[in-house]
Amino acid sequence: MASPEPSAHGAEKLDDDDVIPQPSSRSPTLPGTSLLLSPTDLLILAASFYPLTLIAGSVFSACSPSPASADSHFSRKRNPFNVFFVKYGWLWTTLVFLIHASRLRSSSKARALLRYAVATIWWVLVTRWFFGPPIMDQLFLATRGKCQPADPDPMHAEEEVGTAQMIFTSAACKVAGGKWSGGHDLSGHVFLLTHASLFLWSELLPTLIHSGTAGRESAGVSWSEIFPILIRSAAARRENAGGLALLVLWWWMLLMTGVYFHTWLEKATGWIAGIAQWAVLYVWALRSHPTVRSIFGVPGI
Ligand SMILES: CCCCCCCCCCCCCCCC(=O)SCCNC(=O)CCNC(=O)[C@H](O)C(C)(C)COP(=O)(O)O
């Protein structure tokens, strides 16, 4: 899909089929084009779906006559979608991305992998390691969170507390049989599901539109065309169907986290961490900094 760089961005010339989402990609001369959505509009539309989902889930949970912790399949931590998919969420996201990247032109592959590496580093920093405990655990400890011993027996608890107070990560706390409690517990699920979804939408959208419109050249996509395009795109290639299926699953699991788990504030901080790297790289740096764009490229077909 051809998409020349807007001069406002102080552009260098992009590869023919690179697509940088841009608000000014509509042609002002075409009648009725104000109703058309550019790639940027579509990306922002997809991105706005996630906070709305969390708000809807939280409102439902607050208004529901039964308690938010009501026993249902999706309120159980051990449900298979949680255990096999979300708990390995970055692995599944990686698989879908690598299949997508393997289809890109070789000149685009290295830069797509570089963007993936940045997204992976952000996932590691938030959930695994940040010069010590990961960001989510450092936030928890900084807000007076502790690893509490699980054993109610005071004899054992005393022994455990000694160990627990030395524990600085939620993972180690769980392994020691303790409970991570007291501080601000940023939702790891909201973070991962939002981060992974925005990464996949940003990388896959040009391909999805291209497959769903059969490469049609146009000023944009109308509202009524969005779902038919995604369906045609899924039908056109198994890889597109796989990517869209994962995005639907991530969206559903985010809704379930919104309904059954965490406080409003913990979901909000999870979401902020989830959009941070996407906003900096895809929304800001790639659009307004030609140097960044020349290093990382832009998602394309
Ligand atoms: C020239 C360019 C070179 C660029 C090089 C790029 C390298 C590309 C290929 C590298 C492949 C690496 C493969 C990495 C695969 C993985 O992702 S392994 C990780 C699998 N683990 C997960 O997915 C765990 C996800 N889960 C969590 O993070 C947490 O469980 C949670 C969801 C945040 C919840 O936290 P809890 O505390 O468990 O509640």
Ligand SMILES: Nc1ncnc2c1ncn2[C@@H]1O[C@H](COP(=O)(O)O)[C@@H](OP(=O)(O)O)[C@H]1O
């Ligand atoms: N959509 C979902 N489905 C099932 N369990 C979920 C969930 N969202 C969050 N959880 C569970 O709620 C706890 C807090 O999640 P998080 O902080 O990652 O958002 C985690 O419990 P466990 O750590 O005991 O598995 C997690 O598995």
